[in-house]
Amino acid sequence: MASLIEGQARPIRLADIAKAAGVSHGTASNVFSRPEIVRAEVRERVKAMAEKMGYAGPDPKGRLLRAGKVNAIGVATTEPLSYFFDDPFARVMMAGISQACDATGAGIALVSAANQEKLAWNVQSALVDGFVLFCIEGGSRLVDLTRERKLPFVALELGFDDETVSAIGVDNVAGARLAARHLADLGHRRFAVLSLAFADGRTGFATPEIVRSARYTGTRDRLAGYFEELSRFGIDTARIPVYETENEETSTKAGLEAIFAAGEPPTAILAMSDRMALVAIDWLKAQGLSAPGDVSIVGFDGVPDGALCTPPLTTVAQPITEIGRRAARMILDHDGAVRRETMGVELVVRGSSGPARKG
Amino acid sequence: MASLIEGQARPIRLADIAKAAGVSHGTASNVFSRPEIVRAEVRERVKAMAEKMGYAGPDPKGRLLRAGKVNAIGVATTEPLSYFFDDPFARVMMAGISQACDATGAGIALVSAANQEKLAWNVQSALVDGFVLFCIEGGSRLVDLTRERKLPFVALELGFDDETVSAIGVDNVAGARLAARHLADLGHRRFAVLSLAFADGRTGFATPEIVRSARYTGTRDRLAGYFEELSRFGIDTARIPVYETENEETSTKAGLEAIFAAGEPPTAILAMSDRMALVAIDWLKAQGLSAPGDVSIVGFDGVPDGALCTPPLTTVAQPITEIGRRAARMILDHDGAVRRETMGVELVVRGSSGPARKG
DNA sequence: AGCGAAATTTGAATCGATACAAGAAAAATG
DNA sequence: CATTTTTCTTGTATCGATTCAAATTTCGCT
Secondary structure: OOOOHHOOOOOHHHHHHHHHHOOHHHHHHHHOOHHOOOHHHOOOOOHHHHHOOOOOOOHHHHHHHHOOOOOOOEEEOOOOOHHHHOHHHHHHHHHHHHHHHHHHHOOOEEEEOHHHHHHHHHHOOOOOOOEEEEEEOOHHHHHHHHHHOOOOOEEEEOHHHHHOEEEEEEHHHHHHHHHHHHHHOOOOOEEEEOOOOOOOOOOOOOHHHHHHHHOOOOHHHHHHHHHHHHHHHHOOHHHEEEEOOOOOHHHHHHHHHHHHHHHOOOOEEOOOOOHHHHHHHHHHHHHOOOOOOOEEEEEEEOOHHHHHOOOOOEEEEHHHHHHHHOOOOOOOHHOOOOOOOOOOOEEEEEOOOOOOOOO | OOOHHHEEEEEEOOOHHHHHHOHHHHHHHHHHHHHHHHOOOHHHHHHHHHHHHHOOOOHHHHHHHHHOOOOOOEOOOOOOOOHHHHHHHHHHHHHHHHHHHHHHHOOOEEEOOOOOOHHHHHHHHHOOHHHEEOOOHHHHHHHHHHOOOOOEEEEEEEOOOOOOEEEEOHHHHHHHHHHHHHHOOOOOOOOEEEEOOOOOOOOOOOHHHHHHHOOOHHHHHHHHHHHHHHHHHHOOOOOOOOOEEOOOOHEEEEHHHHHHOOOOOEEEEEEOOOOHHHHHHHHHHHHHOOOOOOOOOEEOOOOHHHOOOOOEEEEEEOOOOHHHHHHHHHHHHHOOOEEEEEEEEEEEOOOOOOOOOOO
């Protein structure tokens, strides 16, 4: 059976009601966008006609072309869209972005795609005034793609050396040092590192070679911070296993297995993300090991979940919400300048780290 | 100081590079949208010119007007945007919506506003092909506003009698009965209800009068389900306090205080949302009462947080993700028909409910 | 009634692309 | 070399509004 929609040939345009009401395009437009400059009588006549003809109001598609501004910012990632709602880090970040958008009445467009072609298309065709980029796996490609749009954009997590792109991130070296010092102070001497990616698509133990040629400087900086600090305690960092994961469960578990399979197990794990740290806590429990009894763990990020798990996670907390707010504001009040901001971090000591076992 | 942006008079258009490359609009357009039909030589010439002039590629604003389809669905609420990332129920729902969008490559536009005028404007000007409406507080206004756009939309939570709007919800009566029976079976006889709103902007104990004239039929149905079932156990439902909250912390605590201040305290609380149930658990702990020792609690929704808290929450679980997926698909493959779907619910018994204390 | 000022209304131009019928050029065929 | 095909290219119309200078109407006042 034919639906109501199919009945009407095509949607009513502003021009249609203008003609029907016997006024010009311009006046009809004014009735909706600046009603105060139209004579009351005419205004009512046009409105009545619009009502009668079932006019849906000025179509934003038309307005947009004329006005040029969408009043929305795009948030893009190479992950699927559900990442924004599943990942705790992303959620907190989005909350910050939301706050800034709420304050100015701007909207948020979520942009993503599983595969490369679609990502390109989605970034190219997103109706936004600028982008906030979640630079995780594949971040550099995303930056290149976005640059093409010639719209303002901010990369989150400062993962790039490239000084020409605006970015907000944290002091990775300082944060990593905080974590390392905390564990060293507790007497730990045997460490392992669960690392984020140094380059796209890698997984497994990272060689010094890989570290040196890291594309993601954030990862490199965190490792550098760990090592610098541990060196000061006389620890031979060359012997510390560094396992690169994809920051999710499977590869993190693989990393833990590899780390604990090889020789003398660590008494402390430095994880470059809370996500990996939380997986590690679960994994240890499953192995019959206790945290912090047998192994201490310190994460990085400061996601809320870390406070809720058992034991609660010691971590290097980033001001995630504030980063999100600032990123959104950078787009919203964009002035053409490239800005690179570095935020401070804070060590939050909770239950997952404790004194090293004697012996 | 003048920025680079101010330097160039205005962004380069497709027409500009067409002229510069000595081809027509049409050909230039084809170079980008259907490169295969343009002779290789010409194609390269145009592309080179585009590159040289710093053309950002076809502007989606222009394309949109011509094409008509945005390829994005709007998700709207009367709450601030951060609601989508803060509220556990919303998050799970959004995950479902995201999955459907990922599958078809569609984008998601988040629409909201704190105040009424902005809400109207944001709904009117959202660049989307349809809406999914989170009908919470103020949902009916949102529906009215959205209807004006004459775009397909789906109301979540079936909160309306209005049979002309597409909606997806759950069988509230059946779900409520499940919860009530569970507690009655455990021997409870003194109940209290933490209720969602019956109408906008109300808070406090609900009179039969208020219940009768409920605008939100979802709330009414849940209450009816509770009462029907409890009646079968010979419980006088007229004596059960029903406190209407705004489904957040403050008013829920106020409700608990009011309930426990009045006469004989309940041994079981029926909460119409997990959110309220979780607040109740915390509140009881703070009062030195234990759940389920002193008071049993059963929630409604089945958000993941409920499984994690202490004690874990017994609740009536909705298939939230599936609802989200279906809602998004309704918009994505819209066919003009009004659809109203009712999903089943499931009682998930966890630690927050236990046998009633003797005496 | 007549005149200038103020308030409205008009209509063409513009925003930036895509679609398509028709024309032109190149390639294939006799 | 003429003719038919095939492959490209062109130019115009269209998508749906907003803007703004110019034209017109209304109004207040003498």
